[in-house]
Amino acid sequence: DGGITQSPKYLFRKEGQNVTLSCEQNLNHDAMYWYRQDPGQGLRLIYYSQIVNDFQKGDIAEGYSVSREKKESFPLTVTSAQKNPTAFYLCASTGAGGGSYNEQFFGPGTRLTVL
Amino acid sequence: AQRVTQPEKLLSVFKGAPVELKCNYSYSGSPELFWYVQYSRQRLQLLLRHISRESIKGFTADLNKGETSFHLKKPFAQEEDSAMYYCALRGSGNTGKLIFGQGTTLQVKP
Numbered sequence: 037d038g039g040i041t042q043s044p045k046y047l048f049r050k051e052g053q054n055v056t057l058s059c060e061q062n063l064n065h066d067a068m069y070w071y072r073q074d075p076g077q078g079l080r081l082i083y084y085s086q087i088v089n090d091f092q093k094g095d096i097a098e099g100y101s102v103s104r105e106k107k108e109s110f111p112l113t114v115t116s117a118q119k120n121p122t123a124f125y126l127c128a129s130t131g132a133g134g135g136s137y138n139e140q141f142f143g144p145g146t147r148l149t150v151l
Numbered sequence: 152a153q154r155v156t157q158p159e160k161l162l163s164v165f166k167g168a169p170v171e172l173k174c175n176y177s178y179s180g181s182p183e184l185f186w187y188v189q190y191s192r193q194r195l196q197l198l199l200r201h202i203s204r205e206s207i208k209g210f211t212a213d214l215n216k217g218e219t220s221f222h223l224k225k226p227f228a229q230e231e232d233s234a235m236y237y238c239a240l241r242g243s244g245n246t247g248k249l250i251f252g253q254g255t256t257l258q259v260k261p
Contacts, residue, residue, distance in 0.1 A: 067247050076160060078237060078251040079195075086246060094248070126195065130247045140249060142195040 039063060040143035042127050047148045049114070049121070057112045057146045059127035066131060068110035069140065072096060073124040082125075085110055114148060122150045153178050155240050157252035164228050165260050172223040172255050174212075174238030183241040184221040185249070186212055190234045198223075198236070208232070228259045 071079040081094030085104040099118025
């Protein structure tokens, strides 16, 4: 089952700790995205990257950071500044820089729980 | 503002009944709209997009610009249709960003 992989599947964090969620894709896609999924709120965009070494904030970037050093990888760090980090995190990617008509492919997700 | 609204959190129907999952959007310009589906224990996946005017698994969705709607319909629901459905709008600019609705859980009872 290639495509997009996320690890770990479940992650537990103590308050005050930073944690990093991994997202890797072997689809040769240029654009990658991080969404947060909360019940009743749908998916909300955290960060996105259209090309290596470049990324932009989404709608709820506060308390999160990303890097895009390689085309295949787009890790998300949830910092201690994120007030309510317990959620399901989804990574996605799309080809050709995210242009029209390109489908977004999603990873299986990481469930983060703050203890 | 660009926004997608799915007014129903839960839609429960019996097998064989018609289904309509509602989606309304707010967007200035020509919208690009999608329906994504998440079955239990599976990843989120594209169901259909308005540009293709296709029918997937018996589902169709027509873009109504006058009513700013993109409702998902199926004439006869099946138990395997039970899932979470998200309507999504591709945002302006060439970024590929998607704006999602809140999602509707479809429950098809036997």
